[in-house]
Amino acid sequence: SLQMTKKIEPTDEQAAAIYSNEDRIVIKAGAGTGKTFTLRKRAEAHPKKRMLYIAYNRAIRDAAHNIFPSNVVCKTSHQVSFAAIGHHYADRLVGNISFKQISNELGIKNWKLIKDVRETLANFLVSPDLQISDHHCPRDFLPERMDENAIKNVMNYRSNTARLAEILWQRMIDPRDDFPVLHDVHFKIYQ
DSSP: OOOOOOOOOOOHHHHHHHHOOOSOOOOOOOTTSSHHHHHHHHHHHOTTSOEEEEESSHHHHHHHHHHSOTTEEEEEHHHHHHHHTGGGGGGGEESOOOHHHHHHHHTOOOHHHHHHHHHHHHHHHTSSOSSOOGGGSOOOOOOSOOOHHHHHHHHHHHHHHHHHHHHHHHHHHOTTOOSOEEHHHHHHHHO
């Protein structure tokens, strides 16, 4: 049997991106709307231009590598940040920091606080924010009605938790320090 392949023609919006001579373009579109198709066609239309495709994860990067022409380098965002920043921390990189490491570093034994500090740091690392603040602290369910003193205690706890997370963050980003560094740290610094 003969298989027919339908040639897909770009929309006017896609064609504008594909054939633009600008060095940098922004394509903003929803899922499944043809962004990868548009980028591949752009790379094919400009074979002498070197291009970088940044993917969210390894699976997407690998799939992209198989469809883009040779003038496109496909990397994950962490690969880009590691090349720029992370290699300076390579001997300190770890997947996680234990409660014991945090306890020893901060001199605290309150395991709920230690858990909250670790989660605050993790929330900051995946946020667009440039500084740690109490809004990175875990959101515990609070009673609907709290008196003024209870509210003040919660606010103090959150402020203290953010301050302790900041101590860990400062240790991690100091290139002369030996404190372990989470993989998301070099990505955050790159941000």
